[in-house]
Amino acid sequence: MPYPTDYKYTKEHEWISVAGLAGTVGITDYAQSSLGDIVFVDLPKVGDTLEAGNIFGSVESVKAVSDLFSPVSGTVTAINEELKDAPEQVNADANSTWMLKLDLKDASELDGLLSAAEYEAFIAEETGH
Amino acid sequence: MSATSNPTPPLRRTALNATHRALGAKMVDFGGWDMPVQYSGLIAEHMAVRTSVGLFDVSHMGDIQLRGPGSLAAVQRLCMNDASRLAIGQAQYSAMLTPDGTFVDDVVVHKLSDNDYLIVINAGTREKDVAWVRKQIGAMPGIHISDYSDYYTQLAIQGPKAEATLAKLTDTSLSAIKNYWFTHGKVCGLYNVMIARTGYTGEDGFEIYIPSDEPTSALVWNEILDAGAEFGILPCGLGARNTLRLESAMALYGHEISDSINVFEANLARYAKLDKDTDFVGRAALAAIEAAGGPKRRLVGLEMIERGIGRDGYPVCTVTGEKIGQITSGSPAPFLKKNIALAYVPVQFAALDEVVAVEVRGQLVKAKIVATPFYKRRKKSIDLK
Numbered sequence: 036m037p038y039p040t041d042y043k044y045t046k047e048h049e050w051i052s053v054a055g056l057a058g059t060v061g062i063t064d065y066a067q068s069s070l071g072d073i074v075f076v077d078l079p080k081v082g083d084t085l086e087a088g089n090i091f092g093s094v095e096s097v098k099a100v101s102d103l104f105s106p107v108s109g110t111v112t113a114i115n116e117e118l119k120d121a122p123e124q125v126n127a128d129a130n131s132t133w134m135l136k137l138d139l140k141d142a143s144e145l146d147g148l149l150s151a152a153e154y155e156a157f158i159a160e161e162t163g164h
Numbered sequence: 165m166s167a168t169s170n171p172t173p174p175l176r177r178t179a180l181n182a183t184h185r186a187l188g189a190k191m192v193d194f195g196g197w198d199m200p201v202q203y204s205g206l207i208a209e210h211m212a213v214r215t216s217v218g219l220f221d222v223s224h225m226g227d228i229q230l231r232g233p234g235s236l237a238a239v240q241r242l243c244m245n246d247a248s249r250l251a252i253g254q255a256q257y258s259a260m261l262t263p264d265g266t267f268v269d270d271v272v273v274h275k276l277s278d279n280d281y282l283i284v285i286n287a288g289t290r291e292k293d294v295a296w297v298r299k300q301i302g303a304m305p306g307i308h309i310s311d312y313s314d315y316y317t318q319l320a321i322q323g324p325k326a327e328a329t330l331a332k333l334t335d336t337s338l339s340a341i342k343n344y345w346f347t348h349g350k351v352c353g354l355y356n357v358m359i360a361r362t363g364y365t366g367e368d369g370f371e372i373y374i375p376s377d378e379p380t381s382a383l384v385w386n387e388i389l390d391a392g393a394e395f396g397i398l399p400c401g402l403g404a405r406n407t408l409r410l411e412s413a414m415a416l417y418g419h420e421i422s423d424s425i426n427v428f429e430a431n432l433a434r435y436a437k438l439d440k441d442t443d444f445v446g447r448a449a450l451a452a453i454e455a456a457g458g459p460k461r462r463l464v465g466l467e468m469i470e471r472g473i474g475r476d477g478y479p480v481c482t483v484t485g486e487k488i489g490q491i492t493s494g495s496p497a498p499f500l501k502k503n504i505a506l507a508y509v510p511v512q513f514a515a516l517d518e519v520v521a522v523e524v525r526g527q528l529v530k531a532k533i534v535a536t537p538f539y540k541r542r543k544k545s546i547d548l549k
Contacts, residue, residue, distance in 0.1 A: 075496075
């Protein structure tokens, strides 16, 4: 399965993996594939506060720019500095290439996100297959 | 991304649609055509053309043939360049203009014989162009207009290894075909194939016109891929086609040129021959614009000097944020590894090295005016021995 079952997903094509209140966020394989060659990832700073559903950054491919939406609320604890020089890592492996880590404000927000199976059904519907 | 329930007409397909899908191409709606936007990846495809060779299906382009003793007069009336200067077997970049001196479409005119011209037109403007041609010259004497758009599969083989690739499939002497000339020869066993040294990538290369039935189209496509395999040929989609033509600062209809942009603004006046001996549609307007001191705005090249990518439609501003113009095409440039754009700005801001700002999603990002084309291929070195 291309979408790990221990992740949660948004309809804007982000994933989040959570251990306790520590979350790790990236974009899905479907998102990287839709965008094509990624050349630029714009991320917030460590210490920034994110609100669930709000824009926290952007990812740009050669042909398009797409906003990044935070799956949950919380405080940024780390960003993936490697993406500054090697944004193409997201294309190579979207599932394990994280963008930022954050401390969740409210773990119950995870309940509103999609499971891997729900996300797959969602993109199948979106692409009309 | 949101789903629409409006009924839309079915997308048009080239004869190679199934071939593209079998190659795993990502398909998009391009002006009503179901076309490959990329196969292996836009950057890899772009680089293949710059450094070796790439293959494009450009069958969505249209082809209008004008035949008869009146054909030269008709081409001269329709198009701004001077077709009387063409020899048989020669092509020229040109454009059909409105009476205002703005663009109906940009075209490539090929002289097949004294009484026979082929005009290659854009995909998105096919019906409009054919109607325009019939309206402008349909009543002229000695002229027969044929829309052959669906008769050809048009393939572009582009890149420094294009000649070596195509040479394996033809007995025609390709090195004898100069840039913007063409000939007819045998390709993959097919007789009388038009082989033109033209393209839309800023690279050396060829465009060939073969019958548009599916088996023939697929056979030639696959033979070209096989012939280019030793050079690492890649099938290339519209994504790479766009970034290649942008690096070379070639105009795209609906972006740099349209019916609201005139020839002077688009920097294409060198292709408009106001003094040729036939009056052409749009000539009087161009003469008036020239007499009035030229255009008020001009197409310029921009290079982003701060972090950010200017894209199609983004506003161009002064460094203090006053809006002065708009980007028509903007993208990261895969070969140049810079963020570049073409934009219209008032002539007082059009000088080289002028610093302006692009409004990138609410933020002003500095850019400077640079010379175009952004990329120019190195000509083959002259052997002085």
